[in-house]
Amino acid sequence: LFTVVVAVNSTLLTINAGDYIFYTDWAWTSYTVFSISQTLMLIVGATYYLTFTGVPGTATYYALIMTVYTWIAKAAWFSLGYPYDFIVTPVWLPSAMLLDLVYWATKKNKHSLILFGGVLVGMSLPLFNMVNLITVADPLETAFKYPRPTLPPYMTPIEPQVGKFYNSPVALGAGAGAVLGCTFAALGCKLNT
Numbered sequence: 001l002f003t004v005v006v007a008v009n010s011t012l013l014t015i016n017a018g019d020y021i022f023y024t025d026w027a028w029t030s031y032t033v034f035s036i037s038q039t040l041m042l043i044v045g046a047t048y049y050l051t052f053t054g055v056p057g058t059a060t061y062y063a064l065i066m067t068v069y070t071w072i073a074k075a076a077w078f079s080l081g082y083p084y085d086f087i088v089t090p091v092w093l094p095s096a097m098l099l100d101l102v103y104w105a106t107k108k109n110k111h112s113l114i115l116f117g118g119v120l121v122g123m124s125l126p127l128f129n130m131v132n133l134i135t136v137a138d139p140l141e142t143a144f145k146y147p148r149p150t151l152p153p154y155m156t157p158i159e160p161q162v163g164k165f166y167n168s169p170v171a172l173g174a175g176a177g178a179v180l181g182c183t184f185a186a187l188g189c190k191l192n193t
Contacts, residue, residue, distance in 0.1 A: 035126040035173035040184045042066070042092050043121045046099055047113065047188025056104035063096035091128040095121045114185040122181025126173030 046059035067090050098120040099113070106112035 031169040032173040035129045036176050039122050039125045039177040039181055043181050044184040044188045046096050047185045048191045050103055051189050051192050056100045059096040059099040063092040066092055091131050094128050095125045110189050114182055118182030118185035119178045122177030123174040126170050126177055
């Protein structure tokens, strides 16, 4: 029950991080930031429960709960007329499986989990997260179909920065995620001590 409660809270914190429809003109440049936020929310909770239970597979279970609750929330929003694609949410699962694999393969070594697991999740999630941009509805078409004229000024989209980050938001997200992933995996482990 405790796992479910925290996974639900993680879902609430993560839930808009993949909804590029709300950021139609920012999609590529904000992709890096969203990938990192999803990586960190996944890894700190998954590592915490993995080391708390000591059972390889708990991280994947944690990601599965996040996925199911995101589906429930997106279904509610979809019924209100927002265009959500359900394929975007399971991208957490493969990264969580890598975390479980590291924990199992290193015979429950926490230091290996922090170093190898953190790097693997940090580097893999931006790659899996690219599914979000590939499968969601065309942002320009969506912007015209679902106009939001009441956005506050700080949410008003700006012109996309063409060529920023050497045109590779995945590489930047993976690099930053690999570094930050280790830090947050360490935090997840520390929460148990």
